Amino acid sequence: MNYVTQRLITFPLILLGVSVLVFVAIRLVPGDAITAMLGTEAGLLTPQQRLSLASYFGIDQPWPIQYWHWLTGLFRGDLGISVTYGKPVLDIILERFPLTLELAILSMIIALLVGIPAGIYAATHSEKPSDLIVRIVAMLGQSTPNFVVGLLIIYFLSVGFGVLPTLGSAASLWQDPLANLSQLIFPAITLGFAFAASVTRISRSAMLDVLRDDYVRTARAKGVPTRRTIWRHAFPNALIPVVTLCGVEFGYLLGGAVIVEQIFALPGLGRMVLDAISQRDYALVQGSVLFVALNFLIVNLLVDLAYVAIDPRIRLGGQ
Amino acid sequence: MTFWQSQKKLLASAALVAMAGALALSAPVQAATLRMAWAQDATGLDPHKQTAFPSLRLLELVYEPLVRLDPNLTIVPAIADSWEFAADGLTLTFKLNPNAKFHNGEAVTSADVKASFERILDEATGAVTRANFLSISSIDTPNAGTVVFHLSQPDVPLLTAMTDINAAIVPASEIAAGSIGTKAIGSGPFKLDSWEPNSKEVLSANADWAGGKVGVEGINISVLPDETAILAAMRTGQIDFALLNDPLVATLVPREQNLQLNRQAGLSYNVLQLNPSRSPMTELGVRQAISCAIDRQEVLDTALVGEGKVTGPLTIPAYATDPKELFCYTPDLAKAKQLMADAGHADGFTATVIAATGEPPVATAEAQVIQSQLAEIGIKLNIETMELNVYVDRWLKGDFDMAVALNGGRADPYTMYNRYWTKDGNLQKVSNYTDDTLDSLLKEGRVETDIAKRKEIFAQFEKHLAEVSPWVWLSAPYTYTAQQKSVQGFQSSPTGTLFGLTKVTVAQ
Numbered sequence: 001m002n003y004v005t006q007r008l009i010t011f012p013l014i015l016l017g018v019s020v021l022v023f024v025a026i027r028l029v030p031g032d033a034i035t036a037m038l039g040t041e042a043g044l045l046t047p048q049q050r051l052s053l054a055s056y057f058g059i060d061q062p063w064p065i066q067y068w069h070w071l072t073g074l075f076r077g078d079l080g081i082s083v084t085y086g087k088p089v090l091d092i093i094l095e096r097f098p099l100t101l102e103l104a105i106l107s108m109i110i111a112l113l114v115g116i117p118a119g120i121y122a123a124t125h126s127e128k129p130s131d132l133i134v135r136i137v138a139m140l141g142q143s144t145p146n147f148v149v150g151l152l153i154i155y156f157l158s159v160g161f162g163v164l165p166t167l168g169s170a171a172s173l174w175q176d177p178l179a180n181l182s183q184l185i186f187p188a189i190t191l192g193f194a195f196a197a198s199v200t201r202i203s204r205s206a207m208l209d210v211l212r213d214d215y216v217r218t219a220r221a222k223g224v225p226t227r228r229t230i231w232r233h234a235f236p237n238a239l240i241p242v243v244t245l246c247g248v249e250f251g252y253l254l255g256g257a258v259i260v261e262q263i264f265a266l267p268g269l270g271r272m273v274l275d276a277i278s279q280r281d282y283a284l285v286q287g288s289v290l291f292v293a294l295n296f297l298i299v300n301l302l303v304d305l306a307y308v309a310i311d312p313r314i315r316l317g318g319q
Numbered sequence: 320m321t322f323w324q325s326q327k328k329l330l331a332s333a334a335l336v337a338m339a340g341a342l343a344l345s346a347p348v349q350a351a352t353l354r355m356a357w358a359q360d361a362t363g364l365d366p367h368k369q370t371a372f373p374s375l376r377l378l379e380l381v382y383e384p385l386v387r388l389d390p391n392l393t394i395v396p397a398i399a400d401s402w403e404f405a406a407d408g409l410t411l412t413f414k415l416n417p418n419a420k421f422h423n424g425e426a427v428t429s430a431d432v433k434a435s436f437e438r439i440l441d442e443a444t445g446a447v448t449r450a451n452f453l454s455i456s457s458i459d460t461p462n463a464g465t466v467v468f469h470l471s472q473p474d475v476p477l478l479t480a481m482t483d484i485n486a487a488i489v490p491a492s493e494i495a496a497g498s499i500g501t502k503a504i505g506s507g508p509f510k511l512d513s514w515e516p517n518s519k520e521v522l523s524a525n526a527d528w529a530g531g532k533v534g535v536e537g538i539n540i541s542v543l544p545d546e547t548a549i550l551a552a553m554r555t556g557q558i559d560f561a562l563l564n565d566p567l568v569a570t571l572v573p574r575e576q577n578l579q580l581n582r583q584a585g586l587s588y589n590v591l592q593l594n595p596s597r598s599p600m601t602e603l604g605v606r607q608a609i610s611c612a613i614d615r616q617e618v619l620d621t622a623l624v625g626e627g628k629v630t631g632p633l634t635i636p637a638y639a640t641d642p643k644e645l646f647c648y649t650p651d652l653a654k655a656k657q658l659m660a661d662a663g664h665a666d667g668f669t670a671t672v673i674a675a676t677g678e679p680p681v682a683t684a685e686a687q688v689i690q691s692q693l694a695e696i697g698i699k700l701n702i703e704t705m706e707l708n709v710y711v712d713r714w715l716k717g718d719f720d721m722a723v724a725l726n727g728g729r730a731d732p733y734t735m736y737n738r739y740w741t742k743d744g745n746l747q748k749v750s751n752y753t754d755d756t757l758d759s760l761l762k763e764g765r766v767e768t769d770i771a772k773r774k775e776i777f778a779q780f781e782k783h784l785a786e787v788s789p790w791v792w793l794s795a796p797y798t799y800t801a802q803q804k805s806v807q808g809f810q811s812s813p814t815g816t817l818f819g820l821t822k823v824t825v826a827q
Contacts, residue, residue, distance in 0.1 A: 031708030035715070037362050039707075040726070041370040043715045044447045044738060044745045053368075053445035084362065084516050086501055151547060158551035167552050168356065168541030169519055265543040267518045275517045279362060280708060 007301050015293060019074070022289040023067050026282055033057040033083060036280040057083055059282070070286065079290070080283030084276070089287035092272065097291075099170050099184075100269040103191065103260075104253035106184055108246060110192030115199025116242065122200070123207035123238075124230060134200065141197025150190040150263040157186070167265040187264045191257050195249055202245050206238040213237075239310055247303030254299065255292040351536040353806070353825055356549045357562040360517045360542040365500030366487035367439050367446040375484050376562070376817045380522060380538070382487035382505030383530075385413055385432065385466075386478065390812040390819070392635065392730050394478060397530075398427055398488050398506060399466075408473030408768060413466045418529040421490050422510045429460035434491035436468075438499070448485035450745055451734055452477070473766040475773070479731040508533050508821045517542055534808060534824040550801075553578055559806050559825060562817075563799040565680040566626035572801045579804050582797040583811040584627070586634045586728025586735075589618075589679070591672070591689055591791040596751035597720050600670075604662035606788040611647040611655035612696045613689060619794045622684035627796040632736070633781045634728045634795045636813070640778050645785040655696045667697020670720040674702060675710035679725040679796065686723045717748045725796070730814065732777045733765045740784065752789035 034053050035042045045053070054060040061069075073080055079089035122134035158164045165186055171179035210216060211234055219229045258270035265271075269288060276284040307314045361374040366382045369375065385399040399413040419427035436458055439446045454474035459467040470477070480486065488506065489499050503511040508530060509522040520540040524533040541558070543549045546568040552558040554575055563569045572580035593600045593609065600606055615629045629648070633639045642648045647655075659665055672689070674682040683704055690700040700721070705713070713719055729735035739750040740757040747753065760780040767773045785792070798815050805826040810819040 029706075029709065030712035031706075035711045036708050037368070038370050038447055039711055040714055040724075040746075040749075041447045042711070043749060044450045045445065046442055046449075048442040049445045049447075049449070052443045056445065151545075154548055154551045158554045162555055164551055164555040164557060166557065167543050167548055262544045263548055265541065265545070265548060267515075271544070272517070278706070278708065 004301070004305075007304075011294070011297055014297060015290060018293040019071065019286070019290055020067075022286050023070065024063075026277070026280070026285050027063060029277075029280075031280060032059055033280045033282070034059075036278065070283070074290075079287035082276070082281050082284040084279050084281045084284065089283050092284065093269070093288055093291050096267060096269045096272050098173070099266060100254060100257075100261075102173060102180075103184055103188055103257060103266070103268060104250055106188035107191035107195055107253065107257075108250055110188055111195035111199050111249075112242075112246070114192070114196040116203050118196070119200040119203030120207050120230065120235070120238075122204045123211065124226075126208060131204075134204070138197040138200040138204075141193050142201065144194065145259075146190050146194055146257075147259045147263060149193050150187070150260055153186050153190060154263065165264070170266055183264075183266070187257070187260045187266060190260050190264075191253065198245060198249070199242060202241050203238060206241045207234060210234045210238045236310055240307060243303060243306050243310065247299055247306075251296040251299045254295040351825060353535045353538045353560055353820065353823060354558050355538055355540045355560045355562075356543045356552060356558045357540065358542070358544050358546050358549065358564060361514075361520070362516075363500060364503045364511070364514070366484055366489065366505070367435075367444060367448065368485075368500065370447055370485070372815065373562075376815065377511075377520060377540070378487065378503075378505075379484045379507070379816050379818050380509040380820065381503050381507045381511050382484055382489065383419075383507045384482055384484060384486045385488065386482050387818070388479075388482045388730055388812070388814055388816075390810050392637065392813060394482060397482075398432075402478065404478075404768070408475070408766070409470050411468040411470065411477065413468075415464045415466065416529050417464060419506050420527050420529065421506050422504045422525060423490065423492075424527075425490060425492065426463075427488060427490075427506050428463040429466045430463070431491045432466045432488050433458045433460050434494050435488045436486075438489070438494050439486065446485065448480070448483060450738070451480035451483075452486070473768070475768055476731040476733040476765060479729070480734055482730065508818075509538060512537075530821065533821050535820070538820065550575075553801060553803065556803070558803075560800065560802045560809070560820070560823075563801055566624050566797070566799075567680070569797075569799040569801065570624060570626065572799075577804055579802050581800045581802065581809065581811050582626070583799070583815075584634075584795055584813060585798045585815055586730065586795070586813050587725055587798075587815075588630055588632075588634050588728060588795050589623075589627070589681070589685060589793040590724050590726060591685075591793060592719075592722040592724055592750075593788070593790060594717060594720055594722075594751055595789050596717065599662065599664055599668055600720065602662045603787065604658045605664060607647065607786075608655040608658035608662070608664075608696060609693065609698070610785075610788040610791045611651045611658065612698075613692050613791055613793075614650040615642075615648065615791075615793050617692070618685055618688045621688045622681045623794060623796055627794040630792055630795040631781050632784045632790075632792050633732055633777060634813075635730060635732060635735075638732050638774060638777050638781075640781050645782060646788070648785075652695055659696050665697070667699065669699040669701070671701045671703050672721040672723060673710060673713055673719045674704045674723040675707045676704050678707045678710070681796070682723050682725070685793070689723070714749060717751055728795075732780070733761055736780075736784075737761050737765070750789060752787070754787065756783050757787075 082089050082092055085092050118134050122131040125131045165183040170183055173180045216234050219233050258274050261268040261271040273288050357373055359373050361377040362371045363369050363374060366378045383397045385397060386394050387397040389395045398415055398419045400416045401414045403412050438444050439449055439452060454470045454472055455468050456471040457469045490504055493499050493504055508525055508528045510525050512521040512523050514520050523537040546563055546565050549561045550568055550571060553561060569580055572578050593606055595601055619627055619629060629642050631640055631642045631645045672686050674686045686702045690702060693700050714722060738744045738746040740753050741761050742753050742758045760776055764773055764776045767776060800811055807824050808822040
């Protein structure tokens with residue numbers, strides 16, 4: 001059986017596991033939709049009132065029955081209705097997802113454009129002052145939390161320049177690309193900052209390894225120009241760990257960059273899940289976690305396929 | 320072109336895009352629409368069910384109760400033009416404003432009022448506010464403009480409870496259609512054109528509002544979860560008006576030339592709730608010792624950066640006693656130590672205090688100051704912070720030794736405290752304390768119609784409550800709104816309502 005088919009067959013099983021996990025986990029956390037809506041005022045409810053609200057929120061049935069309803073709904077493509085939004089969960093996810101996807105892609109572009117050249121530059125100038133500087137900056141980038149970077153960007157923009165991207169809602173990429181980009185560029189820089197630092201470190205060490213390999217030495221001995229040695233011979237092989245890193249990071253980013261979306265008030269997936277958790281909107285939490293898990297699986301599959309494209313020696317499926 | 324050159328070019332064009340973006344940032348200003356921001360959004364649209372602060376603030380702009388409270392907490396007309404209690408206090412009659420109309424064009428009639436209150440009283444609705452209206456035995460509608468409430472017992476706080484947006488009048492037709500909570504059709508100054516939960520609300524002025532002309536064309540509310548970002552957005556002129564919770568952010572507002580901070584002493588109160596059902600807080604001496612050991616002014620100055628005022632149990636200006644006259648409001652460590660020794664706890668004890676993360680923003684800081692103050696009398700306090708919902712769950716079960724809380728206030732002392740301190744109070748499980756004095760004073764206060772006598776009753780109640788110290792009341796924090804100086808005419812209110820936005824104009 002072909003590798004991709006094999007992997008695709010495992011998807012439903014993994015998703016089933018995720019569905020059980022998220023279903024139980026969100027219900028194990030104390031508090032429910034009623035206390036989330038009413039806060040301490042929930043103490044004023046009579047038992048009868050509590051029961052009727054529980055039935056309104058769909059949490060009056062025993063867990064297995066609730067799960068069965070949800071699961072059978074999933075097979076019909078129905079992820080349930082969000083009690084906060086009063087809309088089907090899938091509609092809300094699909095509304096929010098493009099922004100999250102765009103933010104993930106944008107920050108990955110920034111990370112790769114900055115990280116790979118910086119890493120390779122550092123590797124080829126190993127142990128020289130310029131390498132040290134790159135390594136220090138990368139270390140700083142990796143260890144600075146992104147809320148600090150985000151808040152600093154907002155602070156400098158608003159105090160220093162008196163401008164700020166429109167907060168609170170996002171312009172559509174297709175209808176108003178410039179406004180959209182102006183809103184997303186700073187969050188993307190915030191996210192890309194730490195991401196770029198990781199890419200720099202990984203590509204530097206991968207490149208250093210490769211440069212020590214025999215075939216590179218042979219190429220050099222044959223008189224291949226340095227630039228050609230690096231980019232034609234060493235670079236593709238140094239790329240593999242970078243692809244792995246990107247796959248993992250990108251998978252995370254597709255789950256929504258919670259903190260950055262929160263600071264820049266972007267209506268993305270991460271902020272939506274956070275709100276859904278604090279509002280105990282069970283259907284929305286379950287649906288979106290499942291969606292994120294699916295994204296993760298797909299990205300991982302694509303990463304595996306990318307290995308083959310980069311290095312023809314790699315064969316998938318253990319054959 | 321070499322690789323490096325192409326990289327430089329790419330970077331340069333990325334920077335250009337960023338700058339071009341930055342220049343295109345400030346959208347043109349539409350004169351008469353108020354751009355507002357808050358960090359937490361409304362959680363729903365059913366005025367009878369919602370209790371979260373932002374929900375109430377939103378719904379107060381869309382719906383109207385029969386009567387409302389002005390900024391001095393005086394009851395003034397809303398849908399009702401006039402009202403009258405019968406001499407025996409057993410009937411309450413309202414005359415409705417004949418011009419009052421719902422957003423769907425229908426007139427507001429006595430049938431709508433009756434249907435609204437019947438909906439609140441119906442347990443199947445799940446309206447928390449029902450507890451305040453249990454004295455209503457029947458409702459008559461002699462004509463379209465008159466409503467008569469028949470009461471099972473005199474109930475003075477009833478009228479104040481009716482000012483709450485949880486007692487909003489909704490169209491009987493919408494109740495029948497089952498669409499309350501999905502559509503927002505009120506009779507208030509603004510119509511809700513759209514709502515994207517946790518993102519934004521668009522409101523437009525209601526030209527037919529019986530209350531008069533609204534000063535702005537509409538209000539666009541953005542949900543910006545980070546208050547620092549709200550301040551930044553105000554700094555750049557992107558937002559005209561905002562609600563702020565965090566005193567640390569609010570106190571930065573006056574530093575900005577174009578911005579103005581409105582501080583308002585509210586009805587809510589920060590409190591250290593002791594659990595008198597747990598040893599050793601079961602003992603009066605221990606509770607009093609805690610009260611005497613706590614320096615309330617220091618908690619206020621340190622945790623709330625001085626933003627608020629020290630308060631006793633009652634925060635309503637007309638009823639509040641000067642805190643200095645209350646038990647141990649001047650900290651007295653010697654007395655505290657003596658009380659601990661008399662109770663047999665000279666060496667102190669260990670207890671845990673629960674606090675919600677970020678709700679209020681100062682909760683953890685308060686717990687830390689209290690921790691160091693109680694260490695002085697040998698009490699070792701462990702602080703347990705948790706997510707708000709988890710906290711609420713523990714709080715409702717009374718599952719704590721002590722709790723730092725920000726509890727909401729009401730404009731009437733009976734409505735505010737009957738839930739905790741009467742013998743049949745709904746939150747006895749939380750307060751775990753009552754005595755005959757508290758119970759009978761509250762019940763007397765409920766039926767007393769003479770204002771001077773009522774004040775005397777609640778003064779006694781407050782003095783006794785502070786003395787038996789089931790809780791240690793700390794401070795009444797300020798609530799904040801921030802605005803551009805070009806926004807004029809906003810008046811805040813102790814209830815926190817944003818109804819004052821109806822009078823606001825935005826200068827160009």
